[in-house]
Amino acid sequence: MTRERIYLFDTTLRDGQQTPGIDFSVEDKIAITTLLDDFGMDYVEGGYPGANPTDTEFFKRKRTKKASFVAFGMTKRAGVSASNDPGLAALLEANTDAICLVAKSWDYHVAVALGCSNEENLDNIRASVAAVVGAGREAMVDCEHFFDGYKANRAYALACAQTAFEAGARWIVLCDTNGGTQPHEVREIVSAVIAAGVPGASLGIHAHNDTGQAIANSLAAVEAGVRQIQGTLNGIGERCGNANLVTLIPTLALKEIYSSRFETAIDSDRLQELTKLSHAFDELLNRSPDMQAPYVGASAFATKAGIHASALLKDPRTYEHIAPESVGNLRKVMVSDQGGKANFINALKRRGIVVGKDDPKLDKLIAIVKEREATGYAYEGADASFALLASRILGTVPDFFHVESFRVMVERRFDANGHLKTVSEAVVRVVVDGETMMSVAEGHGPVNALDLALRKDLGKYQSEIEDLELADYKVRILNGGTEAITRVLIESTDGTGARWWTVGVSDNIIDASFQALMDSIIFKLLKNRDHVGLIAAE
Numbered sequence: 001m002t003r004e005r006i007y008l009f010d011t012t013l014r015d016g017q018q019t020p021g022i023d024f025s026v027e028d029k030i031a032i033t034t035l036l037d038d039f040g041m042d043y044v045e046g047g048y049p050g051a052n053p054t055d056t057e058f059f060k061r062k063r064t065k066k067a068s069f070v071a072f073g074m075t076k077r078a079g080v081s082a083s084n085d086p087g088l089a090a091l092l093e094a095n096t097d098a099i100c101l102v103a104k105s106w107d108y109h110v111a112v113a114l115g116c117s118n119e120e121n122l123d124n125i126r127a128s129v130a131a132v133v134g135a136g137r138e139a140m141v142d143c144e145h146f147f148d149g150y151k152a153n154r155a156y157a158l159a160c161a162q163t164a165f166e167a168g169a170r171w172i173v174l175c176d177t178n179g180g181t182q183p184h185e186v187r188e189i190v191s192a193v194i195a196a197g198v199p200g201a202s203l204g205i206h207a208h209n210d211t212g213q214a215i216a217n218s219l220a221a222v223e224a225g226v227r228q229i230q231g232t233l234n235g236i237g238e239r240c241g242n243a244n245l246v247t248l249i250p251t252l253a254l255k256e257i258y259s260s261r262f263e264t265a266i267d268s269d270r271l272q273e274l275t276k277l278s279h280a281f282d283e284l285l286n287r288s289p290d291m292q293a294p295y296v297g298a299s300a301f302a303t304k305a306g307i308h309a310s311a312l313l314k315d316p317r318t319y320e321h322i323a324p325e326s327v328g329n330l331r332k333v334m335v336s337d338q339g340g341k342a343n344f345i346n347a348l349k350r351r352g353i354v355v356g357k358d359d360p361k362l363d364k365l366i367a368i369v370k371e372r373e374a375t376g377y378a379y380e381g382a383d384a385s386f387a388l389l390a391s392r393i394l395g396t397v398p399d400f401f402h403v404e405s406f407r408v409m410v411e412r413r414f415d416a417n418g419h420l421k422t423v424s425e426a427v428v429r430v431v432v433d434g435e436t437m438m439s440v441a442e443g444h445g446p447v448n449a450l451d452l453a454l455r456k457d458l459g460k461y462q463s464e465i466e467d468l469e470l471a472d473y474k475v476r477i478l479n480g481g482t483e484a485i486t487r488v489l490i491e492s493t494d495g496t497g498a499r500w501w502t503v504g505v506s507d508n509i510i511d512a513s514f515q516a517l518m519d520s521i522i523f524k525l526l527k528n529r530d531h532v533g534l535i536a537a538e
C-alpha cells in the first residue's frame, strides 16, 4: 500500500523565537538552520524579515541546502495595495523559496485587531497570496485563530481558507493560536474544511500546547486529512509552546497506526539522529535537556524499579514501547533503593564486574546501597561512587592515601587596600606511605579551597591527578530546618574526556563535599590503573 506523505514544517526559528526567555542571535539561527536542514525537515521557517535587524540580517546570510526556506510575515494591510505594502516588500526581498503569510480568520479579530471589514480582510488575503505566487514563490497562509474563528463564525472562517486556496496558496495552515482547542474539535473542524472544498493535501496544522494537547491535536488533524504539520524542536514556542516535532516524528514513524498510512522525509537512519538533534539544540540554547522528554530524554528508557529491571533484562520489550536505539537513545538500568538484584547485576556487568545472583556479597552491596539511599545518597546519579562502593564490597580498593584531618576557614576582612573581602582557606593533612604532608590552599569558596588543598600534594600520586578537573557541583538540601541534610554531587573530568559523578551526604555541606571529592580522586587513581570495571563508568 502506498503511503501518503506528511510534510514537516519547522517553525523553531519563528514561533520558537516568540518563546519567553529565548532570544536567537544571527549565529544561533544559522547553526539551527543547518541542524534542521541536515536532519531532513521539509520546510524551515527562518523568521520574520523586516520585523527586526536579526531576522533581516539572517535572511541575507543563510540559505538552506535541501529544505524549502520560508520567510514569515503578515498579509498586506487594508487600504494599501500589495505592491505598496512595506511588509510584503520585505518578505519578497528575503528571496526565500516560500512565504508563509499570517492571516486573520476570526471575524472578531478582524474587527478588533485589524479594524477593517470582513471583506477587506478577504481582499488582503487574496491580493497577498497573488503577490507571492506572482513573484514565483510558494505561498502558504497561516489562518490565525482558525478553530476559535470557526466556532464563532463558521462561514467566515471557511471563506478565509477558501480565499487563500483559490488565490493559489500551496498550503492553508489551520492554526490553534490560543491553544485551547481539543482533539475531537480539531477532527470535526478539519473534516468540515475538507468538505467545504479545500483538499486535505493542501491543509496544514499549527497547534499550541496550552492544554497539553498540541501533539494530540496535530495527530487528530492528520487523521482527519491534513498533510502538513508545523512544530518546533523540543516544543519551544509562544506561551506553553508548539507541537513538539521531536515527539511527533518518531510517533509518525514508529507507531503502526501512522506508519502504515503515512511517511515523512525522515527515514530510519535519520531517526537514529533524533536524540542527538534534540540535545544539540538544547546545547545551543544553553539549557539542560529535559530528562523526561518522550523518546529522547535520558529517562525515556531508564528504570530504577527492580521488578521492571528484572523483566527488562530478560526481554527489553517487556517495559519498552520501542527500541531506544531506533531514536538514538539508550537503555539505562539504574541502581537505587527501588532496585532488586537484576538492576545491580546489570549495573555491575556494565563495569565488567561479574557477580552471581546468590553471592552473599551482592546481598550486602544491595543492603548498603538501600540503607545509604535512605539517609540521602543517590547512586543513580553518582556512577563513580557506586562503582567504588561495589569494588570495596565485592573486591578490594588499594589504600592509596589517608586524610588525617582537614580544616576549612571562611573569613570576611578588610584587605591591605581597605576593601572588604571574603577569603576561604583550607588546610589538609594527608598520609601517603606513612609520610604526612600538609597542604594549604585559598579558593573562591570553602569547597574550592578544600578541593585545591586536597589535590595540591598527594606525594607519589600527584602527577596522576594533574589532569583531574571538577566540571560541575550540585547541592541539594534534603530536609529543611536546622537539621538539614545536604547531598553534594560532583562531576569530574580528566584529559581523556571521561566524566564521572560522585556523591557525598552529611549534615555539613563541607563534609558532604569532602566525601564526593575523595571518591572522585580515588576513582581517578583506579581509573588510571584500569582497575577492574571502573573504566567503564559514564
Ligand SMILES: CC(=O)SCCNC(=O)CCNC(=O)[C@H](O)C(C)(C)COP(=O)(O)OP(=O)(O)OC[C@H]1O[C@@H](n2cnc3c(N)ncnc32)[C@H](O)[C@@H]1OP(=O)(O)O
Pocket: 018, 048, 050, 051, 052, 074, 075, 076, 077, 078, 102, 103, 104, 113, 114, 115, 124, 144, 177, 238
Ligand atoms: C499568531 C502569531 O504568532 S503571528 C506572529 C506574531 N509575531 C510577531 O508579532 C513578531 C514580530 N512582530 C513585529 O516585530 C511587529 O509586530 C511588526 C514589525 C510585525 C509590526 O510592528 P508595528 O507596525 O509596530 O505594529 P504592531 O506590532 O504594533 O501591531 C501589529 C499591526 O499589524 C496589524 N496586523 C496584525 N495581523 C495582521 C494581518 N494578518 N494582516 C494585516 N495586518 C495585520 C495589526 O492590525 C496592527 O496594525 P496597527 O499598527 O495599524 O494597529
Ligand SMILES: CC(=O)C(=O)O
Pocket: 015, 102, 142, 143, 144, 145, 175, 176, 177, 178, 206, 208
Ligand atoms: C501563526 C501562528 O503562529 C499562530 O497562529 O499561532
